[in-house]
Amino acid sequence: FTRRKLDDAALEELEETLIAADLGTEVAARVIAAFRRTRFGREVTDEEVKTALAGEIAEILAPVARPLEIDPAHKPFVVLVVGVNGTGKTTTIGKLAQHYAEAGLRPMLVAGDTFRAAAVEQLQIWGQRTSAPVIAGAANADAAGLAFEALTRAAAEGADVVLIDTAGRLHNKSVLMEELRKIIRVIRKHDPSAPHATLLVLDATTGQNAIQQVRVFKEMVDITGLIVTKLDGSARGGIVVALAEAFGLPVHAVGVGEQAADLRPFDAEDYARGLVGT
Amino acid sequence: MFEALSDKLSGVFDRLRGRGTLGEADVAEALREVRLALLDADVALPVVRDFIARVRERAVGAEVLESVTPGQQIVKIVNDALVEQLGGAGAVPVNLNAAAPIPILMVGLQGSGKTTTAGKLGLRIQTRERRRVLLASLDTQRPAAQLQLQQLGERAGVTSLPIVAGQTPVEIARRALDTARREVFDVVILDTAGRLSIDAALMDEVRAIRDVAAPAETLLVVDAMTGQDAVNTARAFNEALGVTGIVLTRMDGDARGGAALSMRAVTGAPIKLAGTGEKLEALEDFHPERVAGRILGL
Numbered sequence: 404f405t406r407r408k409l410d411d412a413a414l415e416e417l418e419e420t421l422i423a424a425d426l427g428t429e430v431a432a433r434v435i436a437a438f439r440r441t442r443f444g445r446e447v448t449d450e451e452v453k454t455a456l457a458g459e460i461a462e463i464l465a466p467v468a469r470p471l472e473i474d475p476a477h478k479p480f481v482v483l484v485v486g487v488n489g490t491g492k493t494t495t496i497g498k499l500a501q502h503y504a505e506a507g508l509r510p511m512l513v514a515g516d517t518f519r520a521a522a523v524e525q526l527q528i529w530g531q532r533t534s535a536p537v538i539a540g541a542a543n544a545d546a547a548g549l550a551f552e553a554l555t556r557a558a559a560e561g562a563d564v565v566l567i568d569t570a571g572r573l574h575n576k577s578v579l580m581e582e583l584r585k586i587i588r589v590i591r592k593h594d595p596s597a598p599h600a601t602l603l604v605l606d607a608t609t610g611q612n613a614i615q616q617v618r619v620f621k622e623m624v625d626i627t628g629l630i631v632t633k634l635d636g637s638a639r640g641g642i643v644v645a646l647a648e649a650f651g652l653p654v655h656a657v658g659v660g661e662q663a664a665d666l667r668p669f670d671a672e673d674y675a676r677g678l679v680g681t
Numbered sequence: 682m683f684e685a686l687s688d689k690l691s692g693v694f695d696r697l698r699g700r701g702t703l704g705e706a707d708v709a710e711a712l713r714e715v716r717l718a719l720l721d722a723d724v725a726l727p728v729v730r731d732f733i734a735r736v737r738e739r740a741v742g743a744e745v746l747e748s749v750t751p752g753q754q755i756v757k758i759v760n761d762a763l764v765e766q767l768g769g770a771g772a773v774p775v776n777l778n779a780a781a782p783i784p785i786l787m788v789g790l791q792g793s794g795k796t797t798t799a800g801k802l803g804l805r806i807q808t809r810e811r812r813r814v815l816l817a818s819l820d821t822q823r824p825a826a827q828l829q830l831q832q833l834g835e836r837a838g839v840t841s842l843p844i845v846a847g848q849t850p851v852e853i854a855r856r857a858l859d860t861a862r863r864e865v866f867d868v869v870i871l872d873t874a875g876r877l878s879i880d881a882a883l884m885d886e887v888r889a890i891r892d893v894a895a896p897a898e899t900l901l902v903v904d905a906m907t908g909q910d911a912v913n914t915a916r917a918f919n920e921a922l923g924v925t926g927i928v929l930t931r932m933d934g935d936a937r938g939g940a941a942l943s944m945r946a947v948t949g950a951p952i953k954l955a956g957t958g959e960k961l962e963a964l965e966d967f968h969p970e971r972v973a974g975r976i977l978g979l
């Protein structure tokens with residue numbers, strides 16, 4: 404192993420590694436500044452540096468690594484899934500259904516995207532794959548009304564978890580965000596404590612805009628946790644570090660493929676290692 | 682104009698006022714701010730590096746005009762270089778100069794907007810160019826993907842290839858071209874499954890599709906919110922397929938859209954279209970000047 408001095412040039416290189424992983428310039432600078440204080444001028448190998456840097460980042464991520472607990476006191480436990488277009492909401496619902504079914508729970512899926520072409524059929528196929536019932540309405544039906552009806556059915560049929568899919572929407576479209584709030588209002592007519600979790604699904608290839616996404620969705624619909632998808636690709640999802648610092652929302656799971664089994668717990672150390680490339 | 686970045690730069694340049702030309706040290710200091718602005722807008726790091734080097738060359742020694750501050754002068758140089766890098770003024774149209782049926786291949790990562798854009802493009806070519814368009818989904822991966830394109834076709838009034846279960850993407854491509862020849866369509870838009878650039882099997886598959894279809898256009902569809910990974914995606918798709926044009930979707934969002942610069946720099950292919958909504962009409966020509974301003978936060 405070649406040792407070299409952790410000098411300004413070496414630190415700059417590390418900072419660029421972090422920027423290239425989407426941590427953003429500010430967070431990258433802050434992480435490196437902390438790193439500089441403790442390790443500047445030492446003779447180190449590349450391996451040692453990366454391991455130590457990953458450790459630094461894992462500390463930021465550790466508090467948000469929290470799985471989604473289904474509280475059996477709520478029956479059904481209602482999960483609303485939201486996010487911008489194409490991030491992987493519908494697919495993630497399929498994966499969650501599989502996960503809960505394997506855990507011995509009875510999931511029910513609600514096709515709340517009544518807008519996008521074949522969104523209902525897409526969720527229905529996930530229902531077949533995971534043997535979960537899917538509640539769907541007519542095309543262009545009111546998503547809020549459908550959610551209400553689904554909760555009534557879920558109670559009658561003894562479902563443990565209700566996973567509500569919603570149409571993708573950009574956070575800067577206030578009319579569409581207002582629609583989400585309406586879904587929540589209507590759900591609460593059925594169960595004032597619901598939704599018990601509101602998950603924002605985030606695509607790992609997203610850059611700095613993710614911060615604005617989380618900010619607005621949090622403000623508008625009080626998201627309770629994140630799921631990060633498409634981590635099987637070359638994107639490293641460094642924006643999650645910035646999100647952990649700025650919002651501290653739990654990251655419940657990560658998506659690593661297109662199949663039902665491709666959902667993993669969020670592991671702070673693994674994630675940090677992936678970011679620095681060890 | 683040139684407010685946000687100029688403000689930041691004015692501090693750097695206040696003491697410069699009155700001098701005739703931009704000096705090396707001052708330019709370097711200003712370009713550090715520009716570098717941050719570009720990175721915050723998600724322009725990929727290697728692309729930022731090249732860009733800054735090029736701008737530095739132009740800026741050092743440049744004359745400061747009477748009417749502007751040195752800060753504004755640098756921002757103007759940066760903005761002009763950015764517009765140029767994004768393709769210069771004006772938009773590059775989708776290439777329809779080929780023998781009918783003209784195949785157009787849509788490729789990209791999962792969820793980038795390929796299928797929706799295929800529907801939008803079909804509608805646009807049919808209404809604006811008055812050409813008969815056939816839509817064909819070669820996506821045998823995603824649940825209900827073929828049905829999605831079929832429904833988009835119905836909404837747009839554009840014909841789509843009948844769905845036959847069990848065919849491979851290459852078989853569907855052949856059938857689409859045969860159908861187009863037989864039924865005299867002018868343009869065939871081939872939508873493909875989303876794929877990761879590091880998925881060797883799926884990249885081989887799309888290469889095989891390309892070989893069968895010999896597309897006049899291979900459009901890489903990219904989300905405007907994409908971060909630093911834009912360079913990897915662009916390079917991999919370009920090396921595998923030879924991308925001829927880029928479509929930037931979700932420009933109706935509030936992302937700064939630095940991925941546009943990355944994509945363009947890596948592939949050399951023009952950005953041809955911008956997706957500006959979920960509706961079928963929400964497809965526009967790409968305007969480099971507007972996007973340059975957005976990236977710089979002007």
Ligand SMILES: Nc1nc2c(ncn2[C@@H]2O[C@H](COP(=O)(O)OP(=O)(O)OP(=O)(O)O)[C@@H](O)[C@H]2O)c(=O)[nH]1
Pocket residue numbers: 486487488489490491492493494495516519522569570571572604632633634635636657658659660661665791792823875877
């Ligand atoms: N490689 C990979 N692909 C994924 C992952 N999660 C979802 N996808 C793919 O991403 C694409 C979009 O997924 P959807 O589940 O339809 O996304 P959505 O958020 O429901 O999209 P809209 O409803 O249109 O907003 C599909 O092709 C999925 O197969 C993942 O973790 N890895």
Ligand SMILES: Nc1nc2c(ncn2[C@@H]2O[C@H](COP(=O)(O)OP(=O)(O)OP(=O)(O)O)[C@@H](O)[C@H]2O)c(=O)[nH]1
Pocket residue numbers: 488489519571573789790791792793794795796797798820823826873874875876930931932933934955956957958959963
């Ligand atoms: N706001 C907005 N949404 C868009 C735009 N283009 C596509 N979408 C939405 O993005 C989501 C994904 O679009 P698709 O066309 O299914 O993406 P895809 O690339 O075909 O996805 P896969 O086939 O799963 O890889 C859908 O919800 C579309 O409505 C756009 O320009 N603006």
Ligand SMILES: [K+]
Pocket residue numbers: 633634635636637638639677
């Ligand atoms: K990855």
Ligand SMILES: [Mg+2]
Pocket residue numbers: 492493494516522568569570571
């Ligand atoms: Mg969906």
Ligand SMILES: [Mg+2]
Pocket residue numbers: 795796797820826872873874875
């Ligand atoms: Mg598609």
